[in-house]
Amino acid sequence: GAGVSQSPRYKVAKRGQDVALRCDPISGHVSLFWYQQALGQGPEFLTYFQNEAQLDKSGLPSDRFFAERPEGSVSTLKIQRTQQEDSAVYLCASSPALVGGLAGGPGTGELFFGEGSRLTVL
Amino acid sequence: RKEVEQDPGPFNVPEGATVAFNCTYSNSASQSFFWYRQDCRKEPKLLMSVYSSGNEDGRFTAQLNRASQYISLLIRDSKLSDSATYLCVVEVGNTGKLIFGQGTTLQVKP
Numbered sequence: 086g087a088g089v090s091q092s093p094r095y096k097v098a099k100r101g102q103d104v105a106l107r108c109d110p111i112s113g114h115v116s117l118f119w120y121q122q123a124l125g126q127g128p129e130f131l132t133y134f135q136n137e138a139q140l141d142k143s144g145l146p147s148d149r150f151f152a153e154r155p156e157g158s159v160s161t162l163k164i165q166r167t168q169q170e171d172s173a174v175y176l177c178a179s180s181p182a183l184v185g186g187l188a189g190g191p192g193t194g195e196l197f198f199g200e201g202s203r204l205t206v207l
Numbered sequence: 208r209k210e211v212e213q214d215p216g217p218f219n220v221p222e223g224a225t226v227a228f229n230c231t232y233s234n235s236a237s238q239s240f241f242w243y244r245q246d247c248r249k250e251p252k253l254l255m256s257v258y259s260s261g262n263e264d265g266r267f268t269a270q271l272n273r274a275s276q277y278i279s280l281l282i283r284d285s286k287l288s289d290s291a292t293y294l295c296v297v298e299v300g301n302t303g304k305l306i307f308g309q310g311t312t313l314q315v316k317p
Contacts, residue, residue, distance in 0.1 A: 116303065118305070120307070125215075125309075126309055126310075127211075127213075127294050127307035127308050127309045127310045128251065128294075128307045129307070130304060130305070130306055130307075133303065133304065135303075140302075140303070141302065141304055176250060176251075195253045196251075196253070196305065198250035198251055198252070199250060200249070200250055201250060
């Protein structure tokens with residue numbers, strides 16, 4: 086399809102394992118965001134990219150979390166030495182717009198989300 | 208204090224009712240505001256942007272009060288299909304960083 090694609094959709098990891106979550110944004114979308122959503126909560130910002138540049142990673146909870154988008158398209162969120170508190174849905178979203186300061190104006194606000202990767206850490 | 212705060216609800220209303228959700232934000236430099244809708248176990252989708260002058264889209268009306276740092280969403284003539292979680296979203300300054308509130312759950316009953 087033409088939407089944002091995330092894989093795996095479901096991942097069960099044992100505490101201490103490393104996991105990698107993949108996001109394929111909509112083709113041509115410049116901006117890519119990662120959010121973490123715990124049950125009953127809103128999505129929490131993790132990090133975002135404009136093309137291959139990671140403009141903000143202030144939301145990453147610890148140095149166990151790492152995100153990359155080396156060619157400005159597909160992105161991977163890696164979590165090392167997973168802990169139970171990492172259990173959540175990880176949402177990826179893309180936007181065709183240049184957001185924020187580089188665009189010279191308010192963001193468009195329209196993010197296109199994937200269905201998420203549900204991570205359960207036992 | 209959270210950057211974007213919402214009453215989580217749930218709001219249980221009968222079909223045809225009018226319901227209003229509120230949201231407050233802490234960063235006075237924020238410039239862009241939005242409402243997203245999220246169905247159970249689905250991804251969020253943009254419902255509408257919120258403009259300074261207020262704006263309407265069918266049965267939905269969004270309003271912004273910059274002085275009070277307050278955003279609202281009004282739904283008139285509620286339908287069963289309006290049952291969902293409504294997320295208030297604020298752009299931090301002009302950074303493109305979108306911060307989501309906790310969400311307000313609406314259940315419309317027959």
